[in-house]
Amino acid sequence: MKKLFLFFLAGFAFSSCSNQGTESKEATKDSTTATTSTTVTNYPYTIDHPDNWDMGNTANTMIALSALKAFENGNVEESMKYFGDSIHIQFDGLDKTMPADNLKAMFTSWRNGYKSMEVKMDDWESVISKDKKDEWVTLWYRQKWEDAKGNKDSADYINDLKLKDGKIVRLDEYTRKLH
Known part of the structure; x- marks a missing residue:
């Protein structure tokens, strides 16, 4: 019984880590896309036409x-x-x-x-x-x-x-x- 419990616990831990990694990658991807498309860069100097x-x-x-x-x-x-x-x-x-x-x-x-x-x-x-x-x-x-x-x-x-x-x-x- 103890061995069966450890087997399920290991399986649960493994699946939790795998799902968390997938969510993290997706969150990172969404975060990266959002950063490049919506973030305005505040440069330390200003010019008339930045990134022109x-x-x-x-x-x-x-x-x-x-x-x-x-x-x-x-x-x-x-x-x-x-x-x-x-x-x-x-x-x-x-x-x-x-x-x-x-x-x-x-x-x-x-x-x-x-x-x-x-x-x-x-x-x-x-x-x-x-x-x-x-x-x-x-x-x-x-x-x-x-x-x-x-x-x-x-x-x-x-x-x-x-x-x-x-x-x-x-x-x-x-x-x-x-x-």
């Missing part, structure tokens, strides 16, 4: 990467095919809008200062605003080069490129020199 971005078009990524690859290979003419007629550029100490011809002259001067250049791409991301008005591609990469005098150096770069109608219309570049 969706995944962008891979064609924009191809445009940004092709422009950079052409520049890396020393083909400024090819690189400029991906830019619009007027481009807003922001680099350290430079913030202006210029016609494509002026940007081409600037890029040609810069690229002629290098004997060789190598880009190792780390990552990229293409995004589009939820209202479909703004499209950006961000590139993260390391660039190594040898200048015309034989000096070698490298830096990490982040390029934010705004695209409109399949052309780059803005280029923001952030640089961290490596030591």
Whole structure:
């Protein structure tokens, strides 16, 4: 009789644990769904349009990467095919809008200062605003080069490129020199 009682007690305990686990998983699933669909995140800072971005078009990524690859290979003419007629550029100490011809002259001067250049791409991301008005591609990469005098150096770069109608219309570049 004692053995039969222990057998039933063990069975009851086992079934209670199994049911409780199932209920817990379902409650967790419901809780997770509710959190993602109804919870408003209170960020420590505010901006006009939080969480405003969706995944962008891979064609924009191809445009940004092709422009950079052409520049890396020393083909400024090819690189400029991906830019619009007027481009807003922001680099350290430079913030202006210029016609494509002026940007081409600037890029040609810069690229002629290098004997060789190598880009190792780390990552990229293409995004589009939820209202479909703004499209950006961000590139993260390391660039190594040898200048015309034989000096070698490298830096990490982040390029934010705004695209409109399949052309780059803005280029923001952030640089961290490596030591």
